Amino acid sequence: MTELLTRLPHRDDPAYDDSPPDRPRRVGSRTADDYLSLAGAAVGSLALTWLVFEQVLPFSGTVGFIVVWYLTFIGLYSALTVVSQPLTVVRDRIMSAVVQGLAALAAIAVVTTIVYVFWKGHPAYLHTNFFTQDLRYTAPTAPLNKGGIDHAIVGSAVEIAIAVGIALPLGLTTAVFLAEVGGRYARVVRTVVEAMTALPDLIAGLFIYAILVRPPFGFGPNGLDAALALSITMTPIIARSSEVVLRVVPGGLREAGLALGAGQLSTLWRVVLPTARPGLATSLILGIARGLGETAPLLIVAGVTADFNPNPLSGPMMSLPLFVYLGARSGEVNYQTRAYGAASVLLVIVLLLFIAVRFLARQRPRQR
């Protein structure tokens, strides 16, 4: 009889280990000394900068102060670390302070952008008439309790709806063709589609302007032209980003579907698309968010109006980004405040789209 190769450990066994199980030691954590030198450098540099920058030298300005403070901080921090640590560690600390500082700088920039726009816009959007009236009978410079931007909101909604209605089916079908059908012709299509993602949005607007807005073929600016210009820029972007998502679906899943006797279409419909659904939704919503904020083509194609115009086929149509741009350029305080209000509305819509993305990305395809 051969001996069993595996045995249960027994208490009498000499190999039996009675000691408590190993616990991983926490590595890389910093000591109190490190934290104190960090805090000391921060406080010391703040004090030094305040003294030198504000009191001794005739400098001023918030940006300058922060830059000088940060540089002093890096200097003091490295001087403090050199006292107790080898040079490699000093270099590591300095670089981590630099990397985190620059990342924080970007975060500050984004936060100030959002907060600044909301703050400057609040006198406008706190009035309900801001959402329920247009500027037909009200000058943009009139007091903020009269007139509003519902023409721009509706214009943006109509334009983006038509643009998505065109770009979404075209872009998705092209992505499916590129990822699922393939072949030499698909390579040609992919090359051209990728090239067209480089087309600046303004140039798409200019193209539509030259063909559809100006005579002989055009009848002046209208909402449909704006939507077409938007869909020219959005289609290649949606096609490319959806193709990337479809390609991530493991080939084994497709082969399993085909091996079970399903055709290409039902494999796509029942296997590939459900697997790729969260990714597809994310890339589509990001595409919509970008299209919504597009200003440059609208500037050329959509025309400017203060009228409420929900008909994309007749006459110029206002949109939110264009309103923001015109208000910012106007130099009139009330008009600018309205522009900030419109920008806040735009930001809220983009934020809502992002919350939808987070929600969709977390959701898994339902089990059946």
Added chain:
Amino acid sequence: MTAVPDAPRRIISTPSPADRVFRYGTTAVSSFVLVVTGCVGVFLGLRMVPTFQHYGLRFLTSSAFNPEKNLVGIAGAITGSVEIAVIALVISFPVAISIALYITQYAPNIVKSLLVSVLDLMAAIPSVVYGLWGEFFLEPKLLYLCRWLSQWFGWIPIFKVNGGQPSAPAFQTAHLYEQSAFIAGTVVAMMVIPLAASVMRGVFDQTPPGEREAAYALGSTRWGMIRAVVIPFGRGGIIGGMMLGLGRALGETIAVLLILSSTYQVKFHILENGGVTISSLIANVFGASTGVQLSALLAAGFVLFLMTLVINTLATVVISRSRSGAGVDA
């Protein structure tokens, strides 16, 4: 019994009618997309012909722009576009790489996915909003920095500002530094940063964990590991991300239009008031131009498109050729 050698069976696949419809349908739709998007490119390209017939090579070499006198030259606009894009690139490079490194190497795991969606959000904020922020919030604060730069480094030609002598009182010279290419470039950098950072983040994330741990096991600090493993591995992504950002910066319109005051000339003093880019030129004058001038604008747009196209193609090649890009596609 003699063994018959196995011969592979010929596989003949006949797609079902539904599949055939599916193939023809998708092929037809993508052919439509191909034709429409191709038409845009071809249409713009064809506009080069009447433009060159009418204005000759001066279209590319002159910077005078005056539709009323029928003077059309885009030299100033091309240099302006490149200038602003380069400024945006120089500013955004350290910030973008820091964000990517912070998210992949420094940030605690819990906040990582949140930070990634904040980065996406940063990319989706409309450029007109960045323009507002840049014109009314950032510009007054940056003026001090601009003045300081030109006073201390004015001996470097690009930082020179005519009339900005150190002796002149600050409040009198402030307007000289307003609406400059530098400030426009800074705001454009805000749009380049999220684009470049998300490409870099994607590449840094694929660093083989074995190599990272090997660096740590050899006693490396975090920065030592980043320099020895992450950055060499992600070099293709760093270069490619910055080039994609460059393409975006070249085509940016609204933020530049809001900040830069238009002067149609070749300008190298980046801190000085005024300048022009191809897209701001088009947006400013499209309404007043007819016939061959509109052709000239379309041709200018084609030049811009060619620039972004070449840069984007190079970026795609760089990303896919690099070691880190090998596993991304296919």
